Amino acid sequence: MMSKNIISTSNLMFSSLCCSWASLRGARFFAPNTKTLSGCGSKEKKKIVCACSAPPRNMGDGLSSININDSHPVNSRREEREIESETDVLIECRNVYKSFGEKHILKGVSFKIRHGEAVGIIGPSGTGKSTILKIMAGLLAPDKGDVFIRGKKRHGLISDEEISGLRIGLVFQSAALFDSLTVRENVGFLLYENSNMPEDQISALVTETLAAVGLKGVEDRLPSELSGGMKKRVALARSIIFDNSKKIIEPEVLLYDEPTAGLDPIASTVVEDLIRSVHLKGEDALGKPGKIASYVVVTHQHSTIRRAVDRLLFLYDGKIVWQGKTSEFTTSANPIVRQFASGSLDGPIKY
Numbered sequence: 001m002m003s004k005n006i007i008s009t010s011n012l013m014f015s016s017l018c019c020s021w022a023s024l025r026g027a028r029f030f031a032p033n034t035k036t037l038s039g040c041g042s043k044e045k046k047k048i049v050c051a052c053s054a055p056p057r058n059m060g061d062g063l064s065s066i067n068i069n070d071s072h073p074v075n076s077r078r079e080e081r082e083i084e085s086e087t088d089v090l091i092e093c094r095n096v097y098k099s100f101g102e103k104h105i106l107k108g109v110s111f112k113i114r115h116g117e118a119v120g121i122i123g124p125s126g127t128g129k130s131t132i133l134k135i136m137a138g139l140l141a142p143d144k145g146d147v148f149i150r151g152k153k154r155h156g157l158i159s160d161e162e163i164s165g166l167r168i169g170l171v172f173q174s175a176a177l178f179d180s181l182t183v184r185e186n187v188g189f190l191l192y193e194n195s196n197m198p199e200d201q202i203s204a205l206v207t208e209t210l211a212a213v214g215l216k217g218v219e220d221r222l223p224s225e226l227s228g229g230m231k232k233r234v235a236l237a238r239s240i241i242f243d244n245s246k247k248i249i250e251p252e253v254l255l256y257d258e259p260t261a262g263l264d265p266i267a268s269t270v271v272e273d274l275i276r277s278v279h280l281k282g283e284d285a286l287g288k289p290g291k292i293a294s295y296v297v298v299t300h301q302h303s304t305i306r307r308a309v310d311r312l313l314f315l316y317d318g319k320i321v322w323q324g325k326t327s328e329f330t331t332s333a334n335p336i337v338r339q340f341a342s343g344s345l346d347g348p349i350k351y
């Protein structure tokens with residue numbers, strides 16, 4: 001039932017990346033300039049399975065080091081806790097550098113995303129927020145530094161055979177739906193192409209997933225027949241659907257790139273609540289707990305910062321210059337954060 005020649009023009013953002021759908025395994029993205037998306041086999045892949053059910057323990061800087069030579073019992077207990085807390089880490093960027101020609105964008109970025117977290121990445125325009133999302137997602141490789149997925153170093157990009165154990169979804173600012181496919185085909189795309197699930201089961205799962213994001217009876221519509229807000233919901237449904245017939249269900253991290261950009265304040269609130277609702281600490285539109293283990297939101301919007309995330313990373317001049325709880329953002333004494341939070345022209349950030 002899937003169209004074999006798909007040309008989507010709905011998103012220009014990844015036009016230079018050209019990643020083939022066949023190579024997207026642990027990650028789920030839609031590369032709109034990929035012209036032929038057929039022939040995606042469902043090969044068995046190597047799995048990295050590790051326990052990852054504990055809630056995040058360290059909401060601080062997440063960069064604490066472990067002294068393995070200190071054998072004092074109190075310290076040992078602390079070490080145990082710290083080592084244990086490392087099992088919470090789903091994605092880690094360690095000392096990541098990235099340049100585009102002469103532009104040195106990321107100059108040693110380090111942070112961890114833990115199980116259960118809702119993290120925002122903020123900072124002035126052009127500081128590399130989208131770039132770091134793409135690096136986390138495996139769509140761009142760092143020039144220097146490493147990305148660890150559940151403790152396992154990623155080599156190369158998303159086609160790398162070694163990395164699995166975590167599903168990573170990227171939700172684009174524009175919904176990036178395939179214009180020529182129905183909502184059902186868009187949402188079930190990954191499963192129609194990559195899973196062994198029968199079509200009627202996929203169709204039922206699509207309906208259930210759409211209901212989870214508050215959409216009913218839109219399965220047969222084309223994207224052009226949807227409002228902007230509905231398209232965002234469909235894109236979200238496409239990111240959270242997964243093959244639930246598998247024995248091992250890997251946790252999923254969703255990466256949202258400016259999900260509320262261009263929306264009016266009320267539409268923004270709807271999307272912000274939707275982001276919360278599909279998280280495991282939330283409750284979806286069907287009243288069921290959300291399934292997303294953790295998420296990262298790149299945003300400029302204050303409402304999204306306040307409403308959709310618990311912890312913030314502030315990226316400026318190639319580095320994380322501040323991180324803290326969302327509640328600390330507006331009270332921080334850091335001059336960069338203060339200027340950004342107030343929108344003042346006076347301060348260390350120069351345009």
Ligand SMILES: Nc1ncnc2c1ncn2[C@@H]1O[C@H](COP(=O)(O)OP(=O)(O)OP(=O)(O)O)[C@@H](O)[C@H]1O
Pocket residue numbers: 016100103105123124125126127128129130131132
């Ligand atoms: N593929 C690329 N080739 C060349 N330059 C790039 C590429 N991707 C990003 N850049 C440049 O890197 C810088 C950071 O871009 P990025 O989109 O990551 O910033 P951002 O912080 O997300 O910006 P904004 O808040 O405006 O969306 C920009 O100067 C951008 O022009």
